[in-house]
Amino acid sequence: MRKQLSRTVIILSLVSLFTDIASEMLYPIMPIYLKSIGFSVLLIGILEGIAEATAGISKGYFGELSDRIEKRTPFIRLGYLLSALAKPALAISKWPFWIFIARTTERLGKGIRTSARDALLSDESTPKTRGRVFGFHRSMDTLGAAIGPIITLSLISFFPGNYNFIFVLTAIPGFAAILLTFLIREKHSKKAVNTLNKPKFSFLTFFNYWKEASTNYKHIVIGLILFTLINSSDAFLLLKVKDSGYSDSFVVGLYIFYNFSYALLSYPMGYLSDKLSMKGTIIIGLIAFSLTYLGFSILTAKIHFVILFGIYAAYAASTEGVVKAWLSNNLPRGRTATGLGLYNSLQSISTLIASSLAGTIWLISDSKTVFMISAIGSVIAAGYIAIFTKTNVTYQANV
Helix, strand or coil, rough: CCCCCHHHHHHHHHHHHHHHHHHHHHHHHHHHHHHCCCCHHHHHHHHHHHHHHHHHHHHHHHHHHHHHHHHCCCHHHHHHHHHHHHHCCCCCCCHHHHHHHHHHHHHHHHHHHHHHHHHHHHHCCCCCCCCHHHHHHHHHHHHHHHHHHHHHHHHHHHCCHHHHHHHHHHHHHHHHHHHHHHCCCCCCCCCCCCCCCCCCCCHHHHHHHHCCHHHHHHHHHHHHHHHHHHCCHHHHHHHHHHHCCCCHHHHHHHHHHHHHHHHHHHHHHHHHHHHHHHHHHHHHHHHHHHHHHHHHHHHCCCCHHHHHHHHHHHHHHHHHHHHHHHCCCCHHHHHHHHHHHHHHHHHHEEEEEEHHHHHHHHCCCCCCHHHHHHHHHHHHHHHHHHHHHHCCCCCCCCC
């Protein structure tokens, strides 16, 4: 594994591990805290919408900027720094405007770093190892997502209602991540493919990459965005479990089980995608997604939910890291961050739309309708990818 995972890949993965510990320490308590200081459900929705939209659009902008200046580490360091500062800043004031600023800054940090980080992971791999590199990174990232809630649940039992204390404690893993970013050493290619000598550059010019992108890249993105539009927030799955009459501890326990399973499976699925087919691995993942949502539409027993979250973990492990590896293989070296940034932005915007639609359908009809639409839609997306995309087309030369 050491030959396939460079020092930089391992450091980046540890950075993501510590950052996700900090982020997921807040996940179980954020809605509760916001309600306790007077935020309505509508205001929470607006806050999260603005924050996620900020992250989504900035992923594309800063991705293209990273390609233009041919540097990754400044964006990685700044992005993780902003996120690390913003989390404990939530404890400073309960003023709604301050909460909006802190939360949006935290998401902006994610937008600044994501595409540059993904491009650096691509730079540190080859077409034959890219799946396992992204899979390993995703595994470490998700491990943090499992550890964070466990820490929070332990703290809540000792310090019930003391949310500010938890916000402050996120600074520990957050700043550990920042320190690790200064150990990153990026490679500078001698002759990067540079198509960026364009005088015009604005916040949305990364969308122009679509015109010059390869046909396979476009088909991959279309299929994935089609899927994203029916893939609502994981919160709806947890809400379904809660509405079925189970305790909060069981719901949080399922979330932790899902993240541990996801972390355990990510590297093996990335390895499988390198050995067999990235396209095939992603299609398997989409079928697993369809089975999960079909199950959520008709099953309600406790053991069923445990099995379904296990299948859902297999879906996530088969797609999240592998998608970025496959896209990287269809991007020229001088445009990696731009192409990944464009996809990341479109995905974030589509996720916002999907969650809004799912919430509306849930209110108008019921949860079964939401899950059935998602199950059918994922099969359609898998069919599109199967028919219109090519397997493991490699655009990038060996780094």
